[in-house]
Amino acid sequence: MPRGEGRRFDFDVEASPEAGPAVPIPDTRTRILAVSLALFNARGLGRVTTAEIAAAAGIREGNLQYHFPRKSGLVEAVFAAFEAEALAVAGRMPADPAAPEALLGYQRAWFDLIWRYRCIYRDGIAMVDIAPALRPRIHALRAETQALARGVFEAAVRAGRLRIAPEALGRLIDNAWIVSSHWMNHRLQGGTTLTEADLDWGFAQLRDLFAPYLAPDSPD
Amino acid sequence: MPRGEGRRFDFDVEASPEAGPAVPIPDTRTRILAVSLALFNARGLGRVTTAEIAAAAGIREGNLQYHFPRKSGLVEAVFAAFEAEALAVAGRMPADPAAPEALLGYQRAWFDLIWRYRCIYRDGIAMVDIAPALRPRIHALRAETQALARGVFEAAVRAGRLRIAPEALGRLIDNAWIVSSHWMNHRLQGGTTLTEADLDWGFAQLRDLFAPYLAPDSPD
Numbered sequence: 001m002p003r004g005e006g007r008r009f010d011f012d013v014e015a016s017p018e019a020g021p022a023v024p025i026p027d028t029r030t031r032i033l034a035v036s037l038a039l040f041n042a043r044g045l046g047r048v049t050t051a052e053i054a055a056a057a058g059i060r061e062g063n064l065q066y067h068f069p070r071k072s073g074l075v076e077a078v079f080a081a082f083e084a085e086a087l088a089v090a091g092r093m094p095a096d097p098a099a100p101e102a103l104l105g106y107q108r109a110w111f112d113l114i115w116r117y118r119c120i121y122r123d124g125i126a127m128v129d130i131a132p133a134l135r136p137r138i139h140a141l142r143a144e145t146q147a148l149a150r151g152v153f154e155a156a157v158r159a160g161r162l163r164i165a166p167e168a169l170g171r172l173i174d175n176a177w178i179v180s181s182h183w184m185n186h187r188l189q190g191g192t193t194l195t196e197a198d199l200d201w202g203f204a205q206l207r208d209l210f211a212p213y214l215a216p217d218s219p220d
Numbered sequence: 221m222p223r224g225e226g227r228r229f230d231f232d233v234e235a236s237p238e239a240g241p242a243v244p245i246p247d248t249r250t251r252i253l254a255v256s257l258a259l260f261n262a263r264g265l266g267r268v269t270t271a272e273i274a275a276a277a278g279i280r281e282g283n284l285q286y287h288f289p290r291k292s293g294l295v296e297a298v299f300a301a302f303e304a305e306a307l308a309v310a311g312r313m314p315a316d317p318a319a320p321e322a323l324l325g326y327q328r329a330w331f332d333l334i335w336r337y338r339c340i341y342r343d344g345i346a347m348v349d350i351a352p353a354l355r356p357r358i359h360a361l362r363a364e365t366q367a368l369a370r371g372v373f374e375a376a377v378r379a380g381r382l383r384i385a386p387e388a389l390g391r392l393i394d395n396a397w398i399v400s401s402h403w404m405n406h407r408l409q410g411g412t413t414l415t416e417a418d419l420d421w422g423f424a425q426l427r428d429l430f431a432p433y434l435a436p437d438s439p440d
């Protein structure tokens with residue numbers, strides 16, 4: 001195993017062993033958002049109260065309200081974080097689109113993002129009920145990320161990695177979008193608990209959509 | 221164009237030209253259900269009021285309430301009609317599973333059913349809000365129809381029409397289920413209006429899932 005493997009998701013700060021002020025403590029707002037996302041993922045975006053978030057973040061409710069006067073603002077901030085990451089992940093063109101693992105890595109990054117923000121996909125209806133202002137942003141983000149993904153897949157076609165006619169590529173992207181967005185609710189059948197095993201299940205569903213169109217790997 | 225083309229959805233009664241008692245008038249309950257389904261499909265299951273249904277059926281609200289004291293009962297009756305048809309369609313094994321059009325015809329019948337009852341798919345959340353008693357029936361129906369569909373696809377594999385490994389068949393059926401159930405909301409992006417052009421769009425999405433696994437048609 002190459003050195004550094006297994007810690008590729010660490011932050012830069014963890015690589016600096018010095019004690020003291022080099023290790024930043026996340027500010028309260030950042031901590032509130034991280035705690036909120038964890039609770040929303042675990043228990044459902046519509047079910048978690050601001051009192052529970054304050055308690056889990058170890059702050060008073062008054063302090064939470066100082067940062068986020070209403071739950072809608074908190075939900076909007078979680079969505080904004082997702083929005084920024086989604087645009088980055090969707091537009092991250094693989095360095096070599098012809099490489100055997102290029103598309104798989106791209107899809108996995110998108111899928112991992114969906115998993116980290118699974119409350120947004122699983123509880124989408126509750127989300128726009130709480131924060132109706134998000135509706136146009138959801139649609140805009142969807143259009144932007146789909147256009148970015150299309151660019152990546154078209155590069156894979158040009159590189160000979162994906163063998164598919166242009167009109168079928170559009171349908172493949174739409175099917176991938178539908179399956180990526182709805183596999184959780186399909187898997188849940190009304191509950192709210194998902195585990196890493198479900199994540200593997202969902203990714204296998206996505207992978208199979210592309211499998212028939214992947215160019216076979218060269219033998220060497 | 222063969223004689224009778226374009227009227228294949230007519231009821232038998234239209235083929236009997238005699239005037240008089242041979243032409244049955246649908247009973248009030250049947251008429252209420254047909255009108256309800258049409259309004260639910262057109263305007264959204266959660267948006268249509270019982271007053272509007274009574275007006276569209278040409279009856280007094282008191283008469284509607286005699287048949288369906290609450291909207292939940294009306295929604296349950298619409299679901300019961302869907303339930304009966306879904307079990308019939310899902311279990312209708314093609315006469316010759318090896319025939320080129322066998323699977324396509326089977327899928328189209330299922331897809332047309334989804335379209336005729338599109339309010340159930342498009343407004344599923346509103347449906348269980350209005351009639352929570354449907355929740356276990358939805359899950360039971362899903363399990364039954366999935367098992368029936370699996371039987372039909374396994375027959376197509378045995379007949380050499382579908383070329384796919386057993387574990388990939390399970391994923392294909394799940395993907396087909398996810399796409400069939402969610403293409404409408406994907407297409408709508410929050411609105412409620414769908415046209416026949418959307419129906420064609422959705423069916424092309426479903427067809428493409430199976431296309432890579434279909435055995436090529438024999439040349440004669």
